[in-house]
Amino acid sequence: MCAIAGAVAAKRAAFDHSVVADMVAALRHRGPDDCGMRAAAGIALGHARLSIIDLPGGRQPMCSPNGSIWIAFNGEIYNFIELRADLVRRGYTFRTRSDTEVLLRLYEADGDGFVQKLNGQWAFAIWDEMRRTLLLSRDRFGVRPLFYTTRRDRLLFASEIKALFVDRSVTRAIDPRGLDNVLTFWTTIPPRTLFKDVHELPPGHSLTWHDGGVTVTPHWQPAFRGDEAPPRSDAEWLEELRARLVQATRIRLRSDVPVGAYLSGGLDSSVVTALMREAAGRPSSTFSIAFDEPEFDERVHQQAAVRALGTDHHELRCAHADIADVFPDVIWHTEQPLLRTAPAPMFLLSRLVRERGFKVVLTGEGADEVLGGYDIFKEAKIRRFCARRIDSKWRPLLLRRLYPYLPDLQRQPAEYLRAFFHVSAGDLASPLFSHLPRWARGRRLRLLLSDEMRAALDGYDGCEEIASRLPADFSRWDTFCQSQYLEMALLLPGYILSSQGDRAAMAHAVEGRFPFLDPDVVELAAALPPTLKMKGLDEKHLLRRLARDLVPEPLWRRVKQPYRAPDGAAFFDDRRPGYVDELLSPSRIARDGIFKSTAVDQLVRKFRERRCVGAIDNMALVAILSTELLVAQFINGHGKEGYEGMRPRAADVHPQ
Numbered sequence: 080m081c082a083i084a085g086a087v088a089a090k091r092a093a094f095d096h097s098v099v100a101d102m103v104a105a106l107r108h109r110g111p112d113d114c115g116m117r118a119a120a121g122i123a124l125g126h127a128r129l130s131i132i133d134l135p136g137g138r139q140p141m142c143s144p145n146g147s148i149w150i151a152f153n154g155e156i157y158n159f160i161e162l163r164a165d166l167v168r169r170g171y172t173f174r175t176r177s178d179t180e181v182l183l184r185l186y187e188a189d190g191d192g193f194v195q196k197l198n199g200q201w202a203f204a205i206w207d208e209m210r211r212t213l214l215l216s217r218d219r220f221g222v223r224p225l226f227y228t229t230r231r232d233r234l235l236f237a238s239e240i241k242a243l244f245v246d247r248s249v250t251r252a253i254d255p256r257g258l259d260n261v262l263t264f265w266t267t268i269p270p271r272t273l274f275k276d277v278h279e280l281p282p283g284h285s286l287t288w289h290d291g292g293v294t295v296t297p298h299w300q301p302a303f304r305g306d307e308a309p310p311r312s313d314a315e316w317l318e319e320l321r322a323r324l325v326q327a328t329r330i331r332l333r334s335d336v337p338v339g340a341y342l343s344g345g346l347d348s349s350v351v352t353a354l355m356r357e358a359a360g361r362p363s364s365t366f367s368i369a370f371d372e373p374e375f376d377e378r379v380h381q382q383a384a385v386r387a388l389g390t391d392h393h394e395l396r397c398a399h400a401d402i403a404d405v406f407p408d409v410i411w412h413t414e415q416p417l418l419r420t421a422p423a424p425m426f427l428l429s430r431l432v433r434e435r436g437f438k439v440v441l442t443g444e445g446a447d448e449v450l451g452g453y454d455i456f457k458e459a460k461i462r463r464f465c466a467r468r469i470d471s472k473w474r475p476l477l478l479r480r481l482y483p484y485l486p487d488l489q490r491q492p493a494e495y496l497r498a499f500f501h502v503s504a505g506d507l508a509s510p511l512f513s514h515l516p517r518w519a520r521g522r523r524l525r526l527l528l529s530d531e532m533r534a535a536l537d538g539y540d541g542c543e544e545i546a547s548r549l550p551a552d553f554s555r556w557d558t559f560c561q562s563q564y565l566e567m568a569l570l571l572p573g574y575i576l577s578s579q580g581d582r583a584a585m586a587h588a589v590e591g592r593f594p595f596l597d598p599d600v601v602e603l604a605a606a607l608p609p610t611l612k613m614k615g616l617d618e619k620h621l622l623r624r625l626a627r628d629l630v631p632e633p634l635w636r637r638v639k640q641p642y643r644a645p646d647g648a649a650f651f652d653d654r655r656p657g658y659v660d661e662l663l664s665p666s667r668i669a670r671d672g673i674f675k676s677t678a679v680d681q682l683v684r685k686f687r688e689r690r691c692v693g694a695i696d697n698m699a700l701v702a703i704l705s706t707e708l709l710v711a712q713f714i715n716g717h718g719k720e721g722y723e724g725m726r727p728r729a730a731d732v733h734p735q
Contacts, residue, residue: 081139082106082127082585083151083225084237085204086246087213089291091121092232099123102235102242108412109153109238109585115139117149122206122213124151129588131155131438134335137177143187144174147208150186152179153238154201154223155592157330162196186214194285194298198330198598202238202280213288219299220445220596221269221282221572224581228277234288240277240414244713250276251714253673255535258528261416262702263521263541266573270295273415273709282572300550301567303560303605313621316611319603321625327597328354331441338592339364339437341428342390343642344380346619346626346635347443347452351594352388353629355441365390366432366440368397368424375643380634387631395431397424402649403656410708412586413578417705418521418698421644425583433587440584444575445595448567449604451612452619452639454481456562459513460616463558466502510546510553513562518542524699527678545569559609646697650704651686662707671710674703 084102088094096118103114103125110127117124117140126139132155140151156162159178162185167173171184178199185193186205191214200222205214215236217225227236230248243249257273260266267273269281280286283299311319328351332338340352342365355363365385370376378394385392402423409423410416432440447453458481506515518541525533545565553561576593584591594600604612607621614620618639626635650659661667663683668676682699685692692700 081129081153082109082238082242083125083153083202083204084235084242085124085151085206085213086122086233086235087206087288088121089232093120094123094233096123098246099125101245102237103127105242105245106238109588111588113138117142119208124149124204124206126151129438129590131334131336131590132159133175133177136175137179139179141175141177141179141183143183148183148187149206149208150179150183150203152182152201152203153225154199154203154218155590156181156197156199156201157333157597158196158198160333191285191287200592200596204236211290214285215280215288216285216298217280217282219283219598219601220567220576222576222581222591222593222596224577225280226272226277227280227286229293232291234293236280239412240272240274241411241713243277250274252276253710253714255532256539256541258416258532258673258706259525259536259539260541262418262524263518264545264569264573265418265521266569266577267415268541268544268569269573274713301564301601301605302550302552303556303564313611313624316607317621317624320600320621323597323599323603324350324594324625325354325358327594327600328441329358331592331594331597332358334439336438337364337436338439338441339366339432339435340390341365341440341442342367342381342384342388342392343443344377344382344384344634344637345443345639346622346630346637347446347595349384349388349443349630349634350446350622350626351441351443352384352390353626354594356388356390357629362389362391364435364437365392366395366428366435367392368395368428370397370424370644372645375645377640380637384630384634387634393431393435395424395428397427397644399645399649399652400654401427402645403652403659406650406704407658407708407712408586409583410705411712412582413705414582414709414713415578416702416709417578418524418702419644420646420649420701421642422579422583423649424644425579426586429584429587429589432584432589438588439590439592441592441594443595444580444591444593445571445601446619446622447639448563448571449595449601450607450619450622451559451563451609452622453566454639454641455513455517455566456559456613457481457616457618458516459558459562460613462502462512462516463507466507510549510561511542511565512558514565515542520695521698523695524702527674527682527699527703529672529675532673557609559613560605563612647686647692647700650700651689658708659704662704662711667707668703671707673706673710679703 086099106127110129112130113128115126124140140149142149156178159181163181166184173180194216200218202217202223202225224238226240228243228249235243237243252275254275257267257271260268270278272279284295284297287294340363342348342352352363367381369378402420405423409426506512580591611621623635665676665680668674668679
């Protein structure tokens, strides 16, 4: 896992290649083991390396034997051994044992379409000198980030936005629609980002640049075709799921450095850890987070999993002060506002992983999306059930079963539940039905924006934008699968795998790997009958059946508890850092002009006086603070500047 950066100019126009060296320097946290750059007329590729496969032989950028094709690659290709064997049979030779060289040779053999053969997570740049063409590509779920911008006759790209800002000509300004996206959906809608004129290459897409022209095309998107799958018994589905998960885990253990695992005590991470032990023939090293508040803490379940699986376990204790202390660093790495503090403990956990000598961890991310584990899926089923009997007094009470870990919701009367989860005829007709309550709550945060920001959003509706981009056959899918698609296409890549995943881990040069997102597992899950994903309100039904042979009964029977962390309260303990008061002060809010200073002041006073705050208050506080941090770091120039001593050495810059 690494970082890439580069620039290309039309008609071999000259530009200062040192800007790419500075871009690489800005990304060295992702690749501290090595760095390099290749440059020629009108082109420069840079790379910062985290060495995991072929430690001595995988230096980048790497070029073809005749020097006409270069590659800078961030990621892992898990089936590279099989792909390499096929290429050898076809007459290709290799100088290294790296998956990077396999990509290079695959491009030579099969052209742009070779990405269809890849099982992995990637963001890469391939420069074809003969065609004067740059190919950028990103994996199916966008595990590895990739951003770009165009400046006159140039295209710049990088693994993180901060590297693009090294070029002083790149605009530094907030995009109001990008901010509105985050407040509503927790992430931006690609290719939009929080920053004007900076674009995200969407997950499952490739970009081709040729002589100043840019073409972006999809190579994959989530799809559900359960009605086309051959009929199978439940036992056959179970056997196939186990076989594919075993294989997905086995190939994700391919590494020349030790591999650990995150163990939350939930079903997904416990299954992954058990499969790791089965594949490796020995216990794993595992890592988890513990909180002081019982509302967030899962230590009882984590320790039960540790005892059952015999792991060498490492625990991170996370208090309010820990979250507040690292929050500016977290925002520097997420490059996007947050509505929850959950990425902060993950940031600290990845630091512990690195301190214990690990660069790679397997996690259970993706299981909820592909196998049907989220409360929002249950909520949609209950809301549809309630809509059939609007006058029922009892059906809304089922909603209390969804969130046993939210005491405030449990105390609400039936009238509140009925009103909060109200279903209109318009809701039932909407293709976005399952997510409308969540997004409606987020849209309430728009009221906090300044008059100028709200004016800039006049007439814009992010939900309409999402609806306009749905797959052509979306309406023919089962409603459960429609809910899954919305999670898999938006929140999973934009928040779970990004702010809470790649950015938190790669801040300390730790690579996450996700067996549940293996393309063969995803393909099977897309064909599963929805009743095998959620039977009644029993989430991940088929996975629970599989887990019976892997983990003790209390673990596979355990109802899902989403990973959460203390939010607004973390910033208003007796020992709060000075940046909180500074960034939330009326004068600062008014000067930056993003939020309404009177509304922010009322919210802050509520937290300072320790009055009762709800979920919306917590989301609002974290959103405002994280946005103001981003403005301070990236717009006003108070970020982590100066990369002296981190630039590629002169010996690493390879002229072509």
